[in-house]
Amino acid sequence: MRFALFPPTSSPSLRTCSERDNMLRLYATVAAGGFRRHATYRVATLAGLFTNTVFGFVLSYTYLALWAERPDLGGYSSSDALAYVWIGQALLTVCGLMGGGFEDELIERIRTGDIAVDLHRPVDLQSWWCAANAGRCAYQLAGRGAVPLLIGALAFRFTLPDGPAGWAAFLFAVALGSFVSFALWYLVAMSAFWLLDGQGVVQAAWLTGLFFSGMLLPLNVFPGALGELAHALPWAALLQVPADVYLGRYGEGWGLVRAYGFQLGWLAVLLAAGRAAQSAATRKVVVQGG
Amino acid sequence: MPLIELDGLEKTFTVRRKTGLLRRERREVRAVDGISFTVDRGEMVGYIGPNGAGKSTTVKMLTGILTPSGGRLRVAGIDPARERTRLARRVGVVFGQRTTLWWDLPLRDSYRLTHRMYRIPDDRYEENLARCVELLDLGDLLDVPVRQLSLGQRMRGDIAAALLHDPEVLYLDEPTIGLDVVSKARVRGFLRELNAERGTTVLLTTHDLTDIEQLCSRVMVIDHGRLVYDGGLAGLHEAGDGxxxxxxxxxxxxxxxxxxxxxxxxxxxxxxxxxxxxxxxxxxxxxxxxxxxxxxxxxxxxxPDIESVIAKMYGGAAGELTGGPGSP
CATH class of the missing domain: 3.30.70 (Alpha-Beta Plaits)
Structure with a gap:
């Protein structure tokens, strides 16, 4: 008994179209799975939410003290600075400011050799993880992002975006930021193919990200050349750019396009680097275990 | 034309070893050292050998996950390393010690994903799923998160996942490892039926000789990366001077x-x-x-256990042995 493995397709153009549809549906399914996987752990979400809120308050009072001493520091009013704090808390897991949220799992799969299962699928590894991570980000934004931002806004009455258009512009920047974060952490995870224990690289990336994403202090505050460097590095795309879009500092026209362009530019470069690392790894490197 | 063709297949790994503070020694390990065989459509072949013999490395090359260092390899006419994705649509793999299922989500979600991933036509998907559910007794498990499944249940779930897209070849890497007697019997029964009814070609690596005895008419023994026996099971004991x-x-x-x-x-x-x-x-x-x-x-x-038969075989004859019924 045999079955047709390749169902006949009527015309090439139709096939290309359904090919794309199939791809989109597949990645939508992967993303939905990523979303639901994280939604399974409600207590973890609540604990994370609590932590984000507590840290939001701690940082808020620290920033208030700083801005009382140095008003208009980095061009931010104290109300802007408070908004910045809570945006940071909201994006902490969405834009992977202190770890991408997926790289530990990926590194572990590489280390144990479970990656063999992933590599066997008729799907590109990077796209697969990217889709799964997009699902995770969507869940984190809803589960751990929105609530702290709301609590912060109620407690401190900080700057809000300029109407629905302002919110939409901000959300788009956040989406781009989350993809840049994915591309960065994916590259970090690829190192595990060579190093096996990725912890050293992860920690270096964690520390660099903490500083250069503006998680501790807005990059605007960094003086001179350091500030310029920080603004040019990919980590700026994760928090600083979305926050400045939120605060309306790019305006609405070309300024905004430039901000998105900056994010997209780094996204393209990092995705390409990740892809190069991936193909080098799958070509040369040992897949662990029996 | 045979479905699987290996001709002088080799895989060499470079291992670096610290020999001093700064000195490192590079050493080449030949995990697969010139293996040649062919498998025809509908065959069910056991691929056995001691730990570290090169079994899994061969399977990884057959699926295209690893690129061979030398030799020629074709599965269904495809070079696996170069067209891994295209080949993946035509083969199924079960790694006994790993899972392709979504750990945190119900079994059903992983199957839905497989449906999309392999672009299985809806009616065929429904039919294959119903069949696997029935024969592997998965009915009560479909809505259970995979992390809550027992090892035997998970293995059955994994086997179903590997078969939903009607693969022509199924590689099973230790499919009964860690299973109890009942689960083993069920898995074996299913594989036998799959091979008989659908003509699916099966390549099975295992440490469990009973798997081979009950499923395979042909067995290949590999040791130190070389094929040391290819033939019927009965001939194995004689060849190994059992x-x-x-x-x-x-x-x-x-x-x-x-x-x-x-x-x-x-x-x-x-x-x-x-x-x-x-x-x-x-x-x-x-x-x-x-x-x-x-x-x-x-x-x-x-x-005699298979390990000692193999050990003897390798010690006795450095070259290749061929014999017994079923050898090509």
């Missing part, structure tokens, strides 16, 4: 039993003595002879 072991417990510690014809003294642990005899010979006259001359308390006969 011996069985008669273990006798005597009433007290006595000198080695060397005067029983047909038996060879191996060792003694106190009153227990181990006697080897040819696998083809009957144990009965031996037992009678021992019981007549010695104070016999208890006895058992041990079948």
């Amino acid at each position: 011996e069985r072991m008669l273990v006798v417990d005597l009433a007290r510690e006595l000198p080695p039993i060397t005067d029983v014809p047909g038996a060879r003294f191996v060792r003694a642990d106190g009153p227990r003595q181990h006697l080897a005899f040819p696998a083809s010979a009957s144990a009965a006259p031996l037992v009678a002879a021992v019981a007549e001359a010695y104070p016999l308390v208890d006895l058992s006969v041990r079948e």
Whole structure:
């Protein structure tokens, strides 16, 4: 008994179209799975939410003290600075400011050799993880992002975006930021193919990200050349750019396009680097275990 | 045309070893050292050998996950390393010690994903799923998160996932490892039926000789990256000069039993003595002879295990052995 493995397709153009549809549906399914996987752990979400809120308050009072001493520091009013704090808390897991949220799992799969299962699928590894991570980000934004931002806004009455258009512009920047974060952490995870224990690289990336994403202090505050460097590095795309879009500092026209362009530019470069690392790894490197 | 063709396949790994503070030694390990064989459509072949023999490395090359260092390899006419994705649509893989299922989500979600991933037509998907659910008894498990499944349940779930897209070839890397007797029997029954009804070609690596005995008419033995036997299961014992072991417990510690014809003294642990005899010979006259001359308390006969057969085979013949029924 045999079955047709390749169902006949009527015309090439139709096939290309359904090919794309199939791809989109597949990645939508992967993303939905990523979303639901994280939604399974409600207590973890609540604990994370609590932590984000507590840290939001701690940082808020620290920033208030700083801005009382140095008003208009980095061009931010104290109300802007408070908004910045809570945006940071909201994006902490969405834009992977202190770890991408997926790289530990990926590194572990590489280390144990479970990656063999992933590599066997008729799907590109990077796209697969990217889709799964997009699902995770969507869940984190809803589960751990929105609530702290709301609590912060109620407690401190900080700057809000300029109407629905302002919110939409901000959300788009956040989406781009989350993809840049994915591309960065994916590259970090690829190192595990060579190093096996990725912890050293992860920690270096964690520390660099903490500083250069503006998680501790807005990059605007960094003086001179350091500030310029920080603004040019990919980590700026994760928090600083979305926050400045939120605060309306790019305006609405070309300024905004430039901000998105900056994010997209780094996204393209990092995705390409990740892809190069991936193909080098799958070509040369040992897949662990029996 | 054979479905799987290997011709002088090689895989070499470079291993770096620290030999001093800054000095490192590079050493080449030949995990697969020139293997050639072909498998025809509809065959069910056992691929066995001790740990580290190169079994999994071969399977990884067959799926395209690893690129061969040398030799030629074709599966369904496709070069796996170059067209891994295209090949993946036509083969199924079960890695016994790993899972392709979504750990945190119900089994059903992983199948839905497989449906999309392999672009299985809806009716075919429904039909295959229903069939797997029935034969592998997955009905009550579909809505259970994979992390809550037992090992046997998870393995059945994984096998179903590997078959939903009607693969022409199924690679099974230790599919019964860690399973209890009932689960093993169910998995074997399913595989037998799959092979008989659908003509799916199956390549099975295992440490469990019973898997081979019950499923495969042909067995290939690999050791140190080389094919040391390719043929029927029956021929394996002969080729390996298989011996069985008669273990006798005597009433007290006595000198080695060397005067029983047909038996060879191996060792003694106190009153227990181990006697080897040819696998083809009957144990009965031996037992009678021992019981007549010695104070016999208890006895058992041990079948040769595959590892020792293989070890012997490799020690005895450095080259390749071919023989027995079923060899190509």
